[in-house]
Amino acid sequence: MFCIGNSHKCDPCRKSNELHEKRHKDIAALVDKIYEFDRGEGNLTLKFGDGTNGLVLYDRTTNLTPAMGVMKLAKAAVIRSLGQPESLKRTMSARDRRAEKRAKKLEKSVAKTIRRQVCRPKIPGVVLASSVEQVNKAIHGISKLESALSPEDADTFFVASILRFQEVEEQAREFAMKQDAHGGHGHHESKTPSPGKDRAEYGNINKYELPIIREILAGLNIRIDKDNADKDRKQLLVKLGEAIFTDLELLSNEAREIMKRSAGYWRFASRRTYNAMVRNSKIVNWETGEKLTEETLAAHELEE
Numbered sequence: 001m002f003c004i005g006n007s008h009k010c011d012p013c014r015k016s017n018e019l020h021e022k023r024h025k026d027i028a029a030l031v032d033k034i035y036e037f038d039r040g041e042g043n044l045t046l047k048f049g050d051g052t053n054g055l056v057l058y059d060r061t062t063n064l065t066p067a068m069g070v071m072k073l074a075k076a077a078v079i080r081s082l083g084q085p086e087s088l089k090r091t092m093s094a095r096d097r098r099a100e101k102r103a104k105k106l107e108k109s110v111a112k113t114i115r116r117q118v119c120r121p122k123i124p125g126v127v128l129a130s131s132v133e134q135v136n137k138a139i140h141g142i143s144k145l146e147s148a149l150s151p152e153d154a155d156t157f158f159v160a161s162i163l164r165f166q167e168v169e170e171q172a173r174e175f176a177m178k179q180d181a182h183g184g185h186g187h188h189e190s191k192t193p194s195p196g197k198d199r200a201e202y203g204n205i206n207k208y209e210l211p212i213i214r215e216i217l218a219g220l221n222i223r224i225d226k227d228n229a230d231k232d233r234k235q236l237l238v239k240l241g242e243a244i245f246t247d248l249e250l251l252s253n254e255a256r257e258i259m260k261r262s263a264g265y266w267r268f269a270s271r272r273t274y275n276a277m278v279r280n281s282k283i284v285n286w287e288t289g290e291k292l293t294e295e296t297l298a299a300h301e302l303e304e
Helices: 011-038 066-081 086-091 094-119 129-140 151-181 197-201 211-219 231-268 271-283 294-303
Strands: 044-048 055-059
Touching (some): 011 231, 129 231, 151 211, 151 231, 151 271, 211 231
C-alpha cells in the first residue's frame, strides 16, 4: 500500500473514511433538525381535517390551519366579487356559476398540492458537504478528514484524539458518580438508555451535558436550554450528544490501533522506506491515486 499510485486501493482505509464521514452526516442531519426547531418549523404538525380535505397543517402554538384559512378567504372573496349573496346562488347566471366552479376547482387544487407537500417525506441522506465540513471542524478541529493529513500531522492528530477521548471519558465518569451520589434524582432523572458499556460505566448520563461536548455544540451554534421545555428538542439533543460521544470514541479506538500497527511496521522498516513513503504522499493523492499538481506541491512546501 506504500507504492506510488496504489495507496488509494487500501480497502480498510477507504472503509474507515466512509464510516467516519457517515457518522458526521448523521450528526449534521441532527443539527439541521435542531435548527428547524429553533426557527419555529418544529411547531408545525399534521392533523386530520374535516374528513374532506385529508391531512392539513396545524400550528401547535395557535391550533390554526393557516393554509386552509387563506383558501376559504379567497373563496369568499370570489363570491363577493360576483355581486351575489350566497343564499341566492340558485338564481345565479351561467357565467357566475362557471366562475364559482372555477373557484372551487382552484381551492381543491391548492388543497391537493398542500397535502402532497405535507405528506412527501424528505429525501434521506441529503446533507450539504459544507455541513459535514462544519461538523468535522467543530468536533476534531480540522476541516478535512485525517486521511488527507501528512504522516507527521496524522500522528499528532491521532495522539490528540486519544487524549481528548480520555478526557471525555473522565468527565462522563465524574458525572455518573455525581448522579449516583444524588440517588439518580434531580435534573438527571430522565435518561435515554445507552448500549453496552455506557449503561454500566457511565450511568446513562446525558452526553450533551459533558463540558467538551458542550463546547462542540457551541461550535455548531446549538444552544442548551436549562429547562429543556420542548421534549422533542431535548430528545434530539440527547441523540446528538450520543452521536458525538460515539464518534470521538471510535476515532480514538482507530487511532490507537493505527499507531500500534504503525509502530510494528517501523520496527522492521528502514529510514529509507519511511522517507519514500513521506515523499510519495506529497506526489500522489493516496485517496484517488491522482498525481498532485505543481500548485498543490507548492502549497505543501509552504505549510512545511
